Amino acid sequence: MTQAEHEWVELIALDELPTDGTGRALELAGEQLAVFLHEGEVRVLGGVCPHQGALLGDGVISRGEVTCPFHGWHFDLTTGASGDGLEECVPVHEARVSDSGVVEVLAPPKSA
Secondary structure (H helix, E strand, O other): OOHHHOEEEEEEEHHHOOOOOEOEEEEEOOEEEEEEEEOOEEEEEEOEOOOOOOEHHHOEEEOOEEEOOOOOOEEEOOOOEEOOOOOOEOOEEOEEEOOOOEEEEEEOOOOO
């Protein structure tokens, strides 16, 4: 699917994102997302840890990775790859901040 077949969807106002290394757990069209503001950049990951289903948006950022709040698994904020050398990873979603200061994520089009 090309970017042209996707649409930008509003998630949260940028000023509602914490700046203390924590994030927000949000839901979009039935999918959990983890939204972070890290080093001035918005990062949006799939919001569920593949280990035991913890919400990654409730995790804490350290060294460019989010730490799962349940058992400490780590996922890179840029690639979604495991920082622990495991095969499991989480999806990374393209995000931007609109001119009005709202975080938007690139989402697939709605079904007809």
